[in-house]
Amino acid sequence: MRLATGHPVIAIPGPSPTPDRVLRAMHRASPDIYGEGMQAAIESVVARLKQVAGTKAHLACYIGNGHAGWEAVTANLFKRGDRVLVIQSGHFGRSWAEVMARQGVAVEAMDFGLAPPDPARLAERLAAADAEGIVAVCVCQTDTASSARADIQALKAAMGDHPALLVVDAIASLGCAPMKMDDWGVDVLIAASQKGLMCPPGLAFAWFSDRVAGRGPTDLTTPYWDWHPRAAAEAAWQYWGGTPPVQLVYALDEALRMLLEDEGLEAAWARHQRLAEACWAAFDAWGAGHPEIRLVVAEPALRAQSVTAATVPQADALRAWLSDNLGVTLGVGLGAEDPATGLRVAHMGYCNAAMLLGTLAAMEAGMIALDIPHGTGAVEAAARVIAGLG
Numbered sequence: 001m002r003l004a005t006g007h008p009v010i011a012i013p014g015p016s017p018t019p020d021r022v023l024r025a026m027h028r029a030s031p032d033i034y035g036e037g038m039q040a041a042i043e044s045v046v047a048r049l050k051q052v053a054g055t056k057a058h059l060a061c062y063i064g065n066g067h068a069g070w071e072a073v074t075a076n077l078f079k080r081g082d083r084v085l086v087i088q089s090g091h092f093g094r095s096w097a098e099v100m101a102r103q104g105v106a107v108e109a110m111d112f113g114l115a116p117p118d119p120a121r122l123a124e125r126l127a128a129a130d131a132e133g134i135v136a137v138c139v140c141q142t143d144t145a146s147s148a149r150a151d152i153q154a155l156k157a158a159m160g161d162h163p164a165l166l167v168v169d170a171i172a173s174l175g176c177a178p179m180k181m182d183d184w185g186v187d188v189l190i191a192a193s194q195k196g197l198m199c200p201p202g203l204a205f206a207w208f209s210d211r212v213a214g215r216g217p218t219d220l221t222t223p224y225w226d227w228h229p230r231a232a233a234e235a236a237w238q239y240w241g242g243t244p245p246v247q248l249v250y251a252l253d254e255a256l257r258m259l260l261e262d263e264g265l266e267a268a269w270a271r272h273q274r275l276a277e278a279c280w281a282a283f284d285a286w287g288a289g290h291p292e293i294r295l296v297v298a299e300p301a302l303r304a305q306s307v308t309a310a311t312v313p314q315a316d317a318l319r320a321w322l323s324d325n326l327g328v329t330l331g332v333g334l335g336a337e338d339p340a341t342g343l344r345v346a347h348m349g350y351c352n353a354a355m356l357l358g359t360l361a362a363m364e365a366g367m368i369a370l371d372i373p374h375g376t377g378a379v380e381a382a383a384r385v386i387a388g389l390g
């Protein structure tokens with residue numbers, strides 16, 4: 001029997017669920033893009049995006065996805081042959097390094113497998129004699145594939161007085177986890193619209209510090225990707241290097257109102273933390289006596305708040321059963337040791353406790369239906385966390 005009719009539950013780590021309010025805000029004809037309304041919406045979005053990132057510095061907006069954000073930053077920050085250290089805790093750190101290398105940067109990988117970065121190893125690397133020429137350290141705050149969380153403040157501290165820039169990909173964490181770009185000394189931050197920011201894909205953002213702004217274009221900077229005119233924009237088209245993505249601006253305007261004014265940024269961070277803890281509690285219960293069910297990141301303090309990666313026997317079959325029969329879609333085990341036993345549960349952006357509990361209870365039904373051996377009490381364990389008794 002299929003029990004899938006009803007509102008679909010999309011628990012993949014991006015695009016995350018889009019609130020109806022955001023969809024309605026987009027459902028508008030294009031205005032006069034030279035008019036005051038569009039200008040005001042863009043200015044308001046830019047000001048609030050700086051608030052979300054915790055910065056008073058510069059912001060360049062692009063029409064594109066996270067990959068566009070990566071490419072934009074490389075094109076502005078580095079010149080051909082610059083030495084860049086890329087910290088890797090999974091698929092996204094590795095893909096980012098590949099993009100940089102293809103753009104002409106000399107990438108050195110610091111690979112932690114699927115584990116969170118160890119600041120001591122960074123300190124040790126930067127203390128070596130040949131580390132002098134390293135121009136930047138790049139890291140994903142959340143590697144969405146492994147759900148490893150990088151402790152940005154600890155990494156910054158580990159850099160000591162090495163002059164390298166700190167570049168952070170917050171595509172899967174902005175709006176879900178604390179980010180205080182200025183206070184933490186982050187030089188460049190990258191994000192996109194379709195994860196914690198609750199919008200459809202299509203917008204990428206690069207925030208950059210005064211220290212970086214002074215560097216000017218490089219031999220990798222092309223006119224479209226140059227962030228200086230975008231950050232210094234006055235007319236609507238200048239922000240976007242051409243026609244503004246009108247409906248996405250309306251979407252983002254509404255999403256940022258929900259995040260900053262209706263819920264509050266810190267409340268959103270706390271919500272993500274609690275949802276994550278509930279999800280981990282369920283996996284702990286499933287995995288009790290069944291070590292083949294386990295989270296990818298062992299240390300709770302270094303697990304992402306917006307997505308949880310796990311190993312589960314028959315993960316592929318479980319995902320298929322859930323989407324066919326219950327209307328629940330889980331994330332694939334991207335970059336997992338064995339993709340057939342990897343899956344990810346997103347609790348990212350527009351996700352409340354009922355959505356998460358529903359996802360976990362559905363997973364339990366799937367394990368029962370498919371005869372996947374598992375410990376009992378997972379849904380209750382998650383419910384206790386949600387009730388504040390975790």
Ligand SMILES: *Cc1c(COP(=O)(O)O)cnc(C)c1O
Pocket residue numbers: 014065066067068092140142143144169170171172192201
């Ligand atoms: C999703 C994601 C990306 C890639 O974003 P796209 O929009 O798919 O190009 C990059 N980095 C991280 C950490 C992500 O989660």
